Amino acid sequence: MKILLTNDDGPFGGGVSALRRGLEQLGEVTVVCPADERSGVSRGITFTMPVRVRQARLGDGASVWTLSGTPSDCVFFAFSEIYDSPPDLVVSGVNIGLNAGVAAHYSGTVAAALDGALNGVRSVALSTCASNAERPDAVAAQAVRVLDLLLKAGPEGAWAFNVNIPRLDGGEPPICFVRQCPERPRFRFARRDEDYGRTHYWMSWQVDGGSAAPDTDVAALARGEIAVTPLRDDLTDAAALETLRNRLWSDKRTA
DSSP states (O other): OEEEEEOSSOTTSTTHHHHHHHHTTTSEEEEEEESSOOTTOTTOOOOSSOOOEEEEEOTTSOEEEEESSOHHHHHHHIIIIIOSSOOSEEEEEEEESOOOGGGGGGOHHHHHHHHHHHTTOEEEEEEEOGGGTTOHHHHHHHHHHHHHHHHHHSOSSOOEEEEEEOOOOSSOOOEEEOBOOOOOOEEEEEEEEOGGGOEEEEEEEEOOGGGSOTTBHHHHHHTTOEEEEEEOSOOOOHHHHHHHHHHHOTTOOOO
């Protein structure tokens, strides 16, 4: 099995070396990731400037391709310039910081998985809470556990799954298949005063897991479960579309 591994944290972030080693249990791994931190870029692509590409080494000496672009750039570059035929699996992560609920829309990690599926390949985005940052091998083991399950039991054809791993305190958390939590995050801006009267802000957001419906990713994580959510590209609001058709065109034809 050919596996493309990417992320949005760069070649030295998110335990990429530990995940690469774990993925080698499943197949041949090629690492292509942004040269720098690109969190929060969603599905941004680079087309107004050149994309610089270099080959480098991870901390464990493994080869890695680095791009001056985004996670989506990395996926498209790998499909175009590295593989003669598409890989069998795209893995994005592990992101340090959960990408559950609406936060997934802003995530470069999730974007790379969606673009893998867009290209007809089974794809998975992996994220974990910040408290697991010093447990890369344990996180990688859980990631491989989930991937092995999805490869065996996932639907036919291309798909994208968003996987969020809770705090690991020993043992194996239950794996829960859930929908995305629609609760609106609370965005906050923390003001910081600088010298000479200047000011800057740091943004953060939070979703209250206690108020989330029990069948959502946010609630599953609050229970200490691994949250697995299938994603799709079609953003069409089918209910709104049907309402418009019924109200405006009784024969349900478009204008």
